[in-house]
Structures are given as C-alpha cells and as structure tokens.
Amino acid sequence: MVLRLLVCLSFFYFSSASHADSSSLKISVGDSLAIAVYNETDLSLKVRVDNSGVVNFPLIGQVPVLNLTPKQLAKNLEERYDDGYLxxxxxxxxxxxxxPFYIHGEVKAPGVYEFDQKLTVEQAIAIAGGLSERASSSKWFIARPSEKKPLPVNKESPVLPGDIITINSSFF
Incomplete structure (x- = not known):
C-alpha cells in the first residue's frame, strides 16, 4: 500500500514538474511585461522586451531585464526605487x-503560434493542425536557445516560450 502511494506521488511530482512554472520562466526578447509600482501609477508601465534587453523605467533609467525571473526583476526594481526615490x-x-513558439516540418499548418502555460508537444501539434500523412511518429525535436543541439522529445514533453519544434518525416 505504501509502495503504491509512493509510486503515485512520484508520478504526480514528475509529471507536474515537467511543465514550466510561470514564476521560473525567465524574461527574454519578445516577452511583454506589466510592471506595477504600488500607489505609484505614474511609474507603472507595460512594455515589450526588444533586442537590447533593456527597459527604460521612470526615475531610475535603463535596467537590463533579460534572463531574470519576474520576481528577480521586481526585487531589483524595488532596490533601485528604494535608493532615494520611494x-x-x-x-x-x-x-x-x-x-511565441515555432513548429515546422510534417504538420498541416507550420508556423508561429502564441505560447500558453503548460503547453505540450502534442498540444502544439494540434494547434498546428495535426500531423501530416508523412510525419514520423518518433523523430520529433525541440531547439532551445539554452541548448547546443536539438533535443529529442515525445508528445508529453513541455514546450517553452521561443521553442522551435521540428517534426521530421517518416520513411514510409
């Protein structure tokens, strides 16, 4: 009985841990941010992160935002505003x-699609219209900026923002 419980709990942990938690996703080029400073509406803003990776904030100027989690950026901004401003x-x-994420290869509608939390490769394929008749059932890959080479994936693999999914064709 205890063994069954441990197996069930470990399955739940590993299946939920495979999906990206929004608090752990890092800010990158193309993300749209909403920054709110409590009781200071003039300092709050919405901005899209451009290629420079720097955002210009009222009073404190330019702040690098790339590769920070939203929580890390919030702490950084609090420290900067606390330094004589607020x-x-x-x-x-x-x-x-x-x-967005990208999907190409043997899907019916390859292209660029909006990312959503807890997206899997199977869901991404469905968004792209499903597999084509020539699609391989196992030669699927994801290219990520953080990885040196594409990673082999299956239908349960999580998709992250900016991922490039490749569905290869089968030989038959």
Missing part, C-alpha cells in the same frame, strides 16, 4: 504575453 516601494512584475 519609501518602501512594492513592485510586481508579470509576463503578460510570452514570446
């Missing part, structure tokens, strides 16, 4: 819209 500032940062 008393005990409270900043919240959220990613309103993530950079």
């Amino acid at each position: 008393v005990a500032p409270s900043v919240t940062v959220s990613i309103e819209r993530y950079r």
Whole structure:
C-alpha cells in the first residue's frame, strides 16, 4: 500500500514538474511585461522586451531585464526605487504575453503560434493542425536557445516560450 502511494506521488511530482512554472520562466526578447509600482501609477508601465534587453523605467533609467525571473526583476526594481526615490516601494512584475513558439516540418499548418502555460508537444501539434500523412511518429525535436543541439522529445514533453519544434518525416 505504501509502495503504491509512493509510486503515485512520484508520478504526480514528475509529471507536474515537467511543465514550466510561470514564476521560473525567465524574461527574454519578445516577452511583454506589466510592471506595477504600488500607489505609484505614474511609474507603472507595460512594455515589450526588444533586442537590447533593456527597459527604460521612470526615475531610475535603463535596467537590463533579460534572463531574470519576474520576481528577480521586481526585487531589483524595488532596490533601485528604494535608493532615494520611494519609501518602501512594492513592485510586481508579470509576463503578460510570452514570446511565441515555432513548429515546422510534417504538420498541416507550420508556423508561429502564441505560447500558453503548460503547453505540450502534442498540444502544439494540434494547434498546428495535426500531423501530416508523412510525419514520423518518433523523430520529433525541440531547439532551445539554452541548448547546443536539438533535443529529442515525445508528445508529453513541455514546450517553452521561443521553442522551435521540428517534426521530421517518416520513411514510409
């Protein structure tokens, strides 16, 4: 009985851990951010991260935002605003819209699609209209900027913002 419980719990942990948690996703080029400074509407803003990876904030100027989680950026901004501008500032940062993911190869509608939380390769294929008749059932890959080479994936593999999914063709 205890063994069954442990197996069930470990399955639940590993299946839920495979999906990206929004608090752990890092800010990258193409993400749209909403920054709110409590009781300071003039300092709050919505911005899309461009190729420079720097956002210009009221009073404190340019701040690099790439590769930070929203929580890390909020803490950074609080420290900067607390340095002579505001008393005990409270900043919240959220990613309103993530950079898209890409899917190409043997799908019916290859292209660029909007990312959504807890997206799997199977769901991405469905968004792209499903597999074509020539699609391989196992030669699927994801290219990520953080990886040196494409990773082999299956239908349960998580998709992250900016991923490039490749569905190869089968020989038959």
